[in-house]
Amino acid sequence: MVFDAHFDLRNEWEGSRYSHASYLRRISEVRDVSCVAHIGARAATEEEWRLSKNLGLVVSPGEADGTESLKRFKSFLSDFRRVYVSVDLDGLDPAYAPGVGTPEPGGLTTPTTLKYVYALRESDLAAFDIVELCPVYDNGSTATLAARLMNELVAVASLRK
Ligand SMILES: [Mn+2]
Known part of the structure; x- marks a missing residue:
């Protein structure tokens, strides 16, 4: 599953087919991406919105606060034996995580x-990554948040069945 403001489903970005904005597009060309849950997307091209229909679950930041979306997420997860989590910190709102390379207003809250x-x-939870922390744009809050998320994800992973 992915937390991200972006789908990263672009065919290319700044002339490169292998960029941070196109990794999921490349994966989708060789694998079924209906196993991907995507939380927080809010900045995408028309083509990316169309391709995002191939993902298993898409929850926008506006929907994410509702209990219905959390229920749908839990139900989605229950179909899988193991989960990999990728946290792009720009999935969170810049008010919480300003220290990222491509901030997008209207994002997820920390709670x-x-x-x-x-x-x-x-x-x-088999493994996870936390990406896009950009210290030169940070006031310390993004690094603190990243550390907290790492702490919580390690704790969750320690409950492995
Ligand atoms: Mn992103």
Whole structure:
């Protein structure tokens, strides 16, 4: 599953087919991406919105606060034995995580993000990554948040079944 403001489904970015904005597009060319849950997307091209229909679950930041979306997420997770989580910190709102390379207003709050992280307790969290922390744009809050998310994800992973 992915937390991200972007789908990263672009065919290319700044002349490169292998960029941070196109990794999921490349994966989608060789693998079925209906196993991907994507939380926080809000900045995408028309083509990316269309391609995002191939993902298994897409939850916008506006929907993410609702209990219905969290329920749908838990139900989605229950179909899988193991889960990999990738946290792009720009999935969170710049008010919480300003220290990222491509900030997008209108993002997830910290409490909402943690609700989705804690929902992973019911799954077998095999591994995770946290990306896009950009210290030169940070006032310290993004680094603190990244450390907190790492702490919580390690705790969740320690519950592996
Ligand atoms: Mn992003």
